[in-house]
């Protein structure tokens with residue numbers, strides 16, 4: 001591909017910036033040093049080896065070419081006794097500088113576990129007997145999906161690291177198993193002992209046998225009128241990449257990646273009159289949860305925390321030019337650690353490219369007929385992860401008018417369950433005879449470490465209010481805004497309010513614009529989702545972040561994950577509810593904004609057998625960050641051409 005830019009593999013590259021993800025050599029060294037200092041023996045597993053991001057002051061003080069501070073965060077556990085340890089490794093001094101036992105937590109479900117669960121279940125005689133009761137004897141065709149177990153206070157599950165499972169049947173290797181749910185059969189697998197703890201058999205439904213395949217290998221007829229569509233950038237893209245730093249027109253940012261959060265953006269800023277103005281110190285998906293609404297047959301346990309329980313970075317795809325991304329592409333590889341502490345690479349895990357997105361601005365002078373119009377384009381930074389039946393695509397968009405959009409694209413296959421033919425489901429939609437897809441939600445939490453013109457920011461809630469009719473509003477048309485500074489962490493747990501057209505502004509405490517107002521960005525909640533889980537339900541306790549669209553915290557470097565560092569089988573209360581109990585003050589200090597948003601998913605037949613992309617997201621728009629439209633200097637599409645003078 002002439003306009004493609006090959007992925008840079010950083011196998012041997014040394015880190016050049018304190019925020020660069022760990023190199024493979026650093027991953028290997030961190031594991032070796034931890035093992036040498038604190039060997040846990042044959043049961044030792046590495047949950048995580050990742051960059052321990054340096055303090056903001058160290059990043060700001062860093063000069064290119066200077067030595068980098070480099071530290072790894074390591075989470076290791078002993079699968080023979082379930083003990084979990086955290087270490088910090090100084091990779092400059094080659095020493096373990098911190099080691100502590102973390103009691104009563106469980107590491108996330110590892111890639112090894114995902115493979116193990118099916119093998120263990122299929123080998124279990126009780127599981128085979130339950131399948132035999134359903135008339136299934138070809139055990140090799142049974143697909144066992146590993147689900148996080150949650151925490152339901154069951155005595156035999158206490159103290160174990162578990163996977164709960166649901167099963168499907170494949171008529172052959174490539175068959176879409178989700179068309180054939182094996183209803184009512186759940187194995188509870190002890191991951192560390194590699195054994196089935198319990199079979200929960202809630203009773204069978206008839207196995208739906210109709211094939212519902214979507215893959216190209218199964219399809220012979222395609223619509224005939226799709227002509228080639230090529231994106232041509234004859235002079236190449238307008239961005240420049242140096243290591244992990246991206247420069248695109250006036251935007252500057254750094255691309256990071258880790259096993260848990262996947263794509264991370266650092267040091268997002270906008271160059272304005274030769275001055276780099278910070279907007280965001282760091283942005284990453286802090287957690288997500290997918291609560292399902294069916295109360296019975298094991299389905300009540302479906303509520304995956306795909307970031308904290310599995311790691312959305314671990315599950316990232318290798319993206320393909322012309323398929324996942326179109327145009328002049330720059331890919332970034334991701335280096336992660338396996339459970340033995342060995343580095344491995346997900347090639348082309350992050351895609352960087354530009355897209356034309358219609359018009360940026362336009363006006364026709366009514367009296368002269370002169371037209372001025374500019375094409376809009378955006379910089380796209382994206383990554384796609386496959387989490388079992390679903391795909392999640394994280395797409396960041398940077399626009400020429402200073403706005404930033406985040407879009408989560410959800411696609412893949414809806415999770416299915418069996419239902420007797422002809423029965424009307426109470427908690428799902430029939431998507432194929434004998435197959436239902438349960439009602440559910442996907443609720444994401446984005447952690448936005450804001451830095452609008454400096455680290456000292458405040459959050460202002462902006463409601464629009466209608467004035468009562470009266471002498472000051474004789475025609476009843478008046479409405480105005482009411483601004484409230486969110487003073488502390490308890491006061492800053494806020495829902496959306498449709499009737500107030502509510503949004504939130506993040507204002508600088510350090511800069512004002514030429515109009516005398518604090519410079520600011522506004523957070524527009526584009527996809528708020530109400531919660532239907534009872535406040536006392538296990539999932540609402542564990543995913544408290546989903547109950548408010550806005551949380552704001554005083555910055556603390558260890559507070560990264562909305563549901564806590566260890567949500568797997570947690571009892572709840574960790575993360576945002578725990579930190580905000582301190583009710584720290586938030587005005588004109590270093591703050592972090594946490595935005596919950598999502599998809600309320602009442603499945604449609606059109607979501608099956610593979611779901612077209614549906615999206616959720618939010619926007620950050622400059623709101624007095626500039627003194628005027630910052631995109632006046634975007635040139636017309638063709639220089640010298642007066643655009644369409646009539």
Ligand SMILES: [Cu+2]
Nearest residue numbers: 440441442601
């Ligand atoms: Cu869904």
